[in-house]
Amino acid sequence: MITKTEKIIMCRKAAFQMRKDALSMALLSGSNGSHLGGGLSIIEIMAVLYCGIMNIRPEDPRWKDRDIFILSKGHATLGYYTALKAAKIISEEQLFKFEQNGGLLPGQPSLNLDLGIEYSSGTLGLGLSYGIGLAIVSKKMNKASKVFVLLGDGECNEGSIWEAAMSATHFNLSNLTVIIDCNSLQSDGKTHDILDLQLENMWKGFGWEVVIVNDGHDITQLFDSFTLPIIEGKPRVIIANTIKGKGVSFMEYNNEWHHNRLSKELFDEAIKEIFKKEALL
Amino acid sequence: MNTVNPSNSRFWSKLGPRGAFGAALLEIAKENKKIIAITADLGITSGLERFKKDFPDRMINIGIAETNMVGIASSFASEGFIPFATSFANFSVLRACEATRHFLGYMQSNVKLVGLSSGFAMGMFGNTHYGIEDIAIIRAIPGIIILSPADSTEVVMAIEAASNYIGPVYIRLTGVMNNPIVYKEDYNFEIGKAITLEYGKDITIIGTGTMVYNSLQSSKILTKRGISATVIDMHTIKPLDSETIKYKASSSKLIVSIEEHSIIGGLGGAIAEYLSSFHIHPPLLRLGINDRFSHAGDYLYMLERNDLLPEQIAAVIEKKYLSLI
Numbered sequence: 332m333i334t335k336t337e338k339i340i341m342c343r344k345a346a347f348q349m350r351k352d353a354l355s356m357a358l359l360s361g362s363n364g365s366h367l368g369g370g371l372s373i374i375e376i377m378a379v380l381y382c383g384i385m386n387i388r389p390e391d392p393r394w395k396d397r398d399i400f401i402l403s404k405g406h407a408t409l410g411y412y413t414a415l416k417a418a419k420i421i422s423e424e425q426l427f428k429f430e431q432n433g434g435l436l437p438g439q440p441s442l443n444l445d446l447g448i449e450y451s452s453g454t455l456g457l458g459l460s461y462g463i464g465l466a467i468v469s470k471k472m473n474k475a476s477k478v479f480v481l482l483g484d485g486e487c488n489e490g491s492i493w494e495a496a497m498s499a500t501h502f503n504l505s506n507l508t509v510i511i512d513c514n515s516l517q518s519d520g521k522t523h524d525i526l527d528l529q530l531e532n533m534w535k536g537f538g539w540e541v542v543i544v545n546d547g548h549d550i551t552q553l554f555d556s557f558t559l560p561i562i563e564g565k566p567r568v569i570i571a572n573t574i575k576g577k578g579v580s581f582m583e584y585n586n587e588w589h590h591n592r593l594s595k596e597l598f599d600e601a602i603k604e605i606f607k608k609e610a611l612l
Numbered sequence: 613m614n615t616v617n618p619s620n621s622r623f624w625s626k627l628g629p630r631g632a633f634g635a636a637l638l639e640i641a642k643e644n645k646k647i648i649a650i651t652a653d654l655g656i657t658s659g660l661e662r663f664k665k666d667f668p669d670r671m672i673n674i675g676i677a678e679t680n681m682v683g684i685a686s687s688f689a690s691e692g693f694i695p696f697a698t699s700f701a702n703f704s705v706l707r708a709c710e711a712t713r714h715f716l717g718y719m720q721s722n723v724k725l726v727g728l729s730s731g732f733a734m735g736m737f738g739n740t741h742y743g744i745e746d747i748a749i750i751r752a753i754p755g756i757i758i759l760s761p762a763d764s765t766e767v768v769m770a771i772e773a774a775s776n777y778i779g780p781v782y783i784r785l786t787g788v789m790n791n792p793i794v795y796k797e798d799y800n801f802e803i804g805k806a807i808t809l810e811y812g813k814d815i816t817i818i819g820t821g822t823m824v825y826n827s828l829q830s831s832k833i834l835t836k837r838g839i840s841a842t843v844i845d846m847h848t849i850k851p852l853d854s855e856t857i858k859y860k861a862s863s864s865k866l867i868v869s870i871e872e873h874s875i876i877g878g879l880g881g882a883i884a885e886y887l888s889s890f891h892i893h894p895p896l897l898r899l900g901i902n903d904r905f906s907h908a909g910d911y912l913y914m915l916e917r918n919d920l921l922p923e924q925i926a927a928v929i930e931k932k933y934l935s936l937i
Binding site for chain 2: 442450451454457459460461462463464465467468471472491494495497498501
């Protein structure tokens, strides 16, 4: 049995590797560019889910009782594909076919159960409905499967999120956890300048159990929020405060890195910073 | 099971297409445990009251939230169920358009989306409830079958065919209660295979939905005026039965398409696209809903305003035919 402390150490280690992998993938994507900002802001969330929380079998991604993760904000896929590799569901070779013509890992994930990709994303606001359906089925069939759906804070602008949110409480989906990557930036700028949402009050008002994670890059805080006792009949939303571009100084809080090309020089600078931080651990 | 005979056809006709849908699904669900019904607060309107009573665990009401309905239906399909998702055609297809494109198109979910009361069936509800563009929209999304049954009996056949087919299907219901009967004996319904109901040498009328019956009626009128028509029930609009059209195009002086749908992008549009690739083909007369919103009226009034009653159809066809010879 792995202890909590051991799990946290594993997740922390995985997060460093994922960040390095994400930068290598960004470099590989060349002139296509990639969504670095949102990809890096979800790294710790994804590391904790795939290396510490979710009940999955890497050798059998279709295992019927598996926990299911839905990436609704598909553009954050650098943090997703790297987690699939960290969980040993996809190989390094597969990972580095990212954004290659004819490859299976495009800039937004495309349904492929053999690679552990449960849902095609890219269009914002539709993943929650899908996750809710899966949670209803799991409940109806008395399965142990839990469902996790990752949304962006900007994505919560979409009306379809709220259509879905109200139905999750109606169906008493305590097997459903939504995580909001609250990185405070969306395509055109700061979320509170574009459409200021009182997310905590809104989700509470829709009947959800709301858990706030002050630092969405703190593995222990994330781990503890995922392992809180379930409130019977209530879905849970974890609002994780994150930093867009986390881990690379020149990308942090900088929306130019929402989607951008990474030159070799900047890649070298970024990867050096990650190694330095890892060495300090 | 759903046996086609004159007595059942009369029964289904009395229920109308929506009621026939609900009755058919109930029967199919008794044998196929994977069938479930999902609705956006139109369970009663979909004729699913009995279904809900008999299979309370297999019917889900999502509330008035069509996008959410399509998303949830898709995940049920991914878990091996066969969901039939219902709302008025406009809300299934237009309100939830992008969700339909995403889940039924891109993700190829085995969802059967049902468009209730398309065309003018909603009468005095008016334009917000008229299904004018649903075929055009779904037709442009890759990978979705479109079924458009001619009468209540064919609704039953289409529901059964859709439940056996693996893949996304849109089922478009047109017409109202006590709709006229086209089929009262058992026949072979196959997705993608049009049914030739009458053979004639001069022209070919290709109808879909309610306009199949009106085509048969107008053909009777045309016969009296010396024009002999082939009448085809194009119950599947995608994939289009191009073989049948090609064959008729080689032997008819005029092809007529007719549908309770916009003349843009529906059955007529599909036939026009297909015929246009031939060097020589007969002219195509596209009949349907004119390209404008009009004031609301009851069902028959709306058909009349769009020249879709048998006598009107016959007159338009006759005029066009005489101009050709």
